[in-house]
Amino acid sequence: MKAIITTPGQQGSVRLGELAEPSGSGAVTGADGQPAAGVEVEVLEVGVCGTDLEIANEGYGSPPAGQDRLVLGHENLGRVRRAPEGSGLSAGQLVVATVRRPCPERCAPCAMGQSDDCLTGHYTERGIKGRDGYMAEVYVESADFLVPLPSTLRRIGVLMEPSSIVEKGLMQSFKIQRSRMPWEPKRALVCGAGAVGLLAAIFLRLRDLEVSLVAKAAPDSTAGQVASAVGATLLDADQHPVSSLPDYLGHLDLIFEATGASAVAMQAIAATGHNGVCCLSSVTAGARTVTVDADSLNLDMVLGNKLAFGTVNANRHHFEAAARMLGAAARRWPGVLERVVTRRVPADQFEQAFARQPEDIKTVISFAGV
Numbered sequence: 001m002k003a004i005i006t007t008p009g010q011q012g013s014v015r016l017g018e019l020a021e022p023s024g025s026g027a028v029t030g031a032d033g034q035p036a037a038g039v040e041v042e043v044l045e046v047g048v049c050g051t052d053l054e055i056a057n058e059g060y061g062s063p064p065a066g067q068d069r070l071v072l073g074h075e076n077l078g079r080v081r082r083a084p085e086g087s088g089l090s091a092g093q094l095v096v097a098t099v100r101r102p103c104p105e106r107c108a109p110c111a112m113g114q115s116d117d118c119l120t121g122h123y124t125e126r127g128i129k130g131r132d133g134y135m136a137e138v139y140v141e142s143a144d145f146l147v148p149l150p151s152t153l154r155r156i157g158v159l160m161e162p163s164s165i166v167e168k169g170l171m172q173s174f175k176i177q178r179s180r181m182p183w184e185p186k187r188a189l190v191c192g193a194g195a196v197g198l199l200a201a202i203f204l205r206l207r208d209l210e211v212s213l214v215a216k217a218a219p220d221s222t223a224g225q226v227a228s229a230v231g232a233t234l235l236d237a238d239q240h241p242v243s244s245l246p247d248y249l250g251h252l253d254l255i256f257e258a259t260g261a262s263a264v265a266m267q268a269i270a271a272t273g274h275n276g277v278c279c280l281s282s283v284t285a286g287a288r289t290v291t292v293d294a295d296s297l298n299l300d301m302v303l304g305n306k307l308a309f310g311t312v313n314a315n316r317h318h319f320e321a322a323a324r325m326l327g328a329a330a331r332r333w334p335g336v337l338e339r340v341v342t343r344r345v346p347a348d349q350f351e352q353a354f355a356r357q358p359e360d361i362k363t364v365i366s367f368a369g370v
């Protein structure tokens with residue numbers, strides 16, 4: 001069966017290959033870390049993100065133990081082909097698999113099903129670190145890591161993985177803030193208008209906050225149109241640097257940072273209003289340095305009870321929450337989430353999916369009908 005594979009560390013090695021068995025065969029483990037029966041899932045679509053491009057072009061990622069190649073892909077949507085008795089799943093069911101698997105040491109968070117908070121760093125991730133991913137015609141996985149989706153989400157279910165990360169960040173923002181103080185946020189800012197930024201804006205609008213996005217995108221771009229369809233406003237970052245936005249927009253209760261630029265992340269922390277929270281989600285793998293006005297930043301955080309925190313990955317609980325949010329957004333704004341998927345590319349033309357185009361938001365590789 002066909003799969004998109006790469007040799008990590010070898011630039012330009014992404015290729016369409018053949019697997020003798022479904023991706024992940026022989027390595028199925030359950031939530032307890034023990035070998036488990038595998039559910040066979042037929043892959044429908046897999047999203048491509050910056051992490052995939054880094055693995056493909058910059059040598060990030062690692063193959064499964066004993067192998068020199070890695071099956072790519074972590075943002076998945078599939079349909080159960082065969083499920084073992086007692087798995088709670090049946091053939092035909094739409095499912096999304098989570099990405100991270102617990103560390104062998106079973107640190108406290110991993111033992112509790114929260115490998116997204118793994119302390120040892122020895123976790124594995126499908127399609128990224130030590131486990132084959134989902135860019136294959138068929139994969140196998142334990143039911144412990146498969147989240148069922150209603151069939152109504154067929155066209156947007158591929159957005160589940162980025163949605164899970166966004167929803168985790170927002171759930172945590174609310175939970176932390178409300179454990180600190182009475183907190184009724186009114187205004188939010190999202191930095192970045194890629195898939196993660198747009199999903200953050202949509203999920204914040206579902207919570208009825210006033211939402212602005214700031215990004216290097218024109219208000220009449222697809223991203224701008226998606227934002228305005230849900231009642232959010234897209235601001236062009238060239239005219240509205242983040243540092244100017246508290247004056248322009250007013251008090252910012254919550255900032256979700258998803259630009260991929262650490263300089264913007266530093267500005268976002270500073271722009272957060274008193275009693276506010278700044279959720280940082282950008283993976284900035286470079287070595288850039290910026291100068292910050294440290295006295296004033298520190299003073300403002302102290303005197304303003306401000307909080308900034310980082311968030312990465314998501315566990316099953318967040319995927320389930322993301323499914324509810326996608327369903328709610330699809331009902332409130334029919335047809336809008338579909339616009340976040342700007343290109344669908346058949347698996348045998350995968351090169352096109354790895355070449356960025358200007359209007360791209362989320363590019364998806366389709367395996368249905370390979």
Ligand SMILES: [Zn+2]
Pocket residue numbers: 048049050051052074075161
């Ligand atoms: Zn991703």
Ligand SMILES: [Zn+2]
Pocket residue numbers: 102103106107108109110111115117118119120121122123
């Ligand atoms: Zn762990």
